[in-house]
Amino acid sequence: MANQTVLDQETFETFRNWRVNRAQYAKEWKERTGGKVMGYFCTYAPEELMYAAGILPVRILGSHEVQDVTEPHIFAMFCPFCRDCLAQGLKGRFDYLDGIMIAQSCLHIRQSFTSWQKHIPTDYSYYLPMPHHVQSPRATPFLTKELEVFKQSLEKWLGKGIDDQAIDDAIAVYNRNRQLMWKVFELRKGDSPPLTGEEAMEVVLSSQMVDKQDHNAALERLLAQLSKRETTRPTGTRLMILGSEDDDVEFINMVESCGATFVIDDHCTGTRYFWNNVEPDGDPLPRIAERYVKRVPCPTKDWPNRTRVAHVLELAKSYDVQGAIVMQQKFCDPHELDIPALTKALNEAGIKTLFLEFDVTVPIGQFKVRVEAFLEMLQEDELF
Template identity: 35%
Template sequence: MEEKLRELLEIAENPQRAITGWKEVTGGKVIGCLPIYVPEEIIHAAGALPVGLWGGTTEIERANAHLQGFSCSIVRGVLEYALKGTYDMVDGFVFPSTCDHVQNSSDIWAKTFPDKVKFDLVYPANRSSNAATLYLADLYREFISWLEELVGSSINNGDLQRSISVYNHHRELMEKLRQLRAEQPQSLTHREMAGLVKASLFMPKEQYNQELEGLLPWLEVRDIKEVPHKRLLLTGIMAEPEELLDVIEDLGCAVVADDLALGSRLHGVQVTTQTEPIDALVQRHLSLGPCSTLFDPGKKRGSHIKELVEKTKANGVVFINMKFCEAEEFDYPILKQELEQAGIPLLFIEVEQQMASFGQIRTRLQAFTEMLA
């Protein structure tokens, strides 16, 4: 089992080899998906492999010539990897309307890589509008047509239903993994947990589900460290660079829950099997949240985090702000006020994927955790 875990963590660390290997064996198409909420079930139903493109710690050498200095490090990382040829095995790219950074990089992408086909997944801004359901169904049908042309075969309702079943099972397994982390934090390091989440971005879900099903019973009895007494919840877009997780580990704290875009937000809502597949996928998107990247006039994120804190017995919350992420920055003042009123300790830290120094973050995290009950 240790070897199985190491293999998954290796895929998370070096996905290029795994993706290229899948393509060589199957002859299928690879679809790169920028963050977040791309309906991967549709890509899976087309027989293609959806892979998540979330940037990385690569040195930015070329992307700054195409992007403003205030662009977030995720889109800078994605563009840098593309310019370096890392994504040469990817056949098509999907740009959801997550934020201004992702949307603007789509236009830059079209001019920089005119030979790389892409699809702009422009979601309805107001998800509570009556027109949102009809619009989103039409958008998904356009997405299906784009994929059918790219892969050279049609997608029918049976294909979609099978893919929905696979992905629903995947979300069930990821929920079990999160429960295990909360109940038995001594069974996994923080990097291992993050690696298991990331590996799922680069593998066929059937294969990943099978691997995780085998690992979960073993993880339930695994014991690799002392039970930490300080329990943290992480919120933000992502907990990267992963040196941040090392700092938390070194301070003797457990991450028992998260509200991360590259984390629990990916797996929060199942797709119903009681309606037509397209309608079911539409309803899933319209019911997603709370999330800073989605229309949420009621601002339910604070309530959601308070419930997670209570459920997992977390002692405090760390807000990991990806520098220049306006969506998260707009949420923070409201979240701060709500958590303070509830008596929940909160720490704000700012990161970039390409940062190299963690001394100040370590000092602030240490001071914060020392104050926790």
């Protein structure tokens, strides 16, 4: 990490270790709690309900390594992210999972789920029909009913009931995590953000892999230390990153080593994961449903009104963004369709954009040349 600091480096190492050693964490968690671990695809998975059942929900993510195991199962023109996720299952890297589930988002990741269901032995699997038309007034009642069915399915699998108190407790733990994440991200609005984009990515990625109570305790330690952090690292150009899945820490590190800092993002392994809370009062299932229906949308669900563009512009403004890197997983149609509108809106707001297409492996050297040219252009703009 590049920051010169009085911060206890162990605090950030905790988040990094959780991300890197996610399998070990999950196995130890199982031994410690006797609970089950559920792998989920896509951030529309209602984690609160699983957590209330004593389950640890963990996000299935790829490894960014070359692989040749998915070809018989999934079309090569499906996005690299969903092929990389499936490869992890086929290679046995998630052998500690007791179950898998998905809440409907895009067809590509659903294919990863379906192939996993068919070819990788798992005790439990569940497909949740999360509605696409989230702007419909019928979306929340529809999802509430689907959550009831999911709850019954979990109860049958686990052989025990999930009561409202347990769901309320789970909501409180998850909402606490979101509040703490916001506080950390708020600090990035300042002239000298006390954490780099790489550090922020470690924090948010690890939250998708570990028990939120452990994560909350680590976030509280982090916040106490960040307020005292002495940052001597120059912030450089303030950047935003936009896209679908982006967990490429090496890429973020490369960009920030070129004289820039990522101060905010809109992608589903970043802010879209934690941005919206569950309302605190009332019947728990409709409140959970409402949270997932009203959250910052993935482009697959952002119609007929395009709400994401206004959200991205608001983020760019409040985090004082100077340039945006628009990354796209190759062949990802939902995001590709959003990019022209996003780029136009950002450019009209005076924020230049750099488009980069990501594959399973990221050509860091080639990207570096393009990033350096982009940053040079932004720095020249600042002079005039």
